[in-house]
Amino acid sequence: TQLLEQSPQFLSIQEGENLTVYCNSSSVFSSLQWYRQEPGEGPVLLVTVVTGGEVKKLKRLTFQFGDARKDSSLHITAAQTGDTGLYLCADTNAGGTSYGKLTFGQGTILTVHP
């Protein structure tokens, strides 16, 4: 059974600071997705990374996929209060097709203070 570990579990920072969240897997990812979830809402997909070493940018968010495809990081530059939320990584289990079956990490709760 694949295990996804996210760190840190909690992160509390001031607006304008930079931060990095990590996701490590006990086995190679099929492909990896990062989600952001706000209170009272469902997760929303931020990005999908597929290739080892891949880097994707989404405005102030930078996503890296490890060369061995067993780890990933999410870096936020100059955090804003609107970045507050739960960040989840997930393996798509897409060996054949995932049918919507994802394996999630336990999440990182980010709080950005004004």
Place this chain on the structure above:
Amino acid sequence: NAGVTQTPKFQVLKTGQSMTLQCAQDMNHEYMSWYRQDPGMGLRLIHYSVGAGITDQGEVPNGYNVSRSTTEDFPLRLLSAAPSQTSVYFCASRGTGANVLTFGAGSRLTVL
């Protein structure tokens, strides 16, 4: 707005009661799934469906039943609720193309 609709948003049950969480999507997605979210444990897959009439178990299926009589609807049934089923439940769907899940807003269930 198009998307995944879950009802009810909140529910309190007593141990042993039964109930159904409703999930409907209007995007003509083939794949639908149910997850539960507990503090410190991320989301865990309960059941999923690859099309009308086809369902299968996920990681934590015990205590839950599902059926998929139409493409649009995927209800989750708790036959005899237990306190361990206190959780937030999310329904999700995706089409056969891009691997993008669309989640509902969740249903918070408390079992006393």
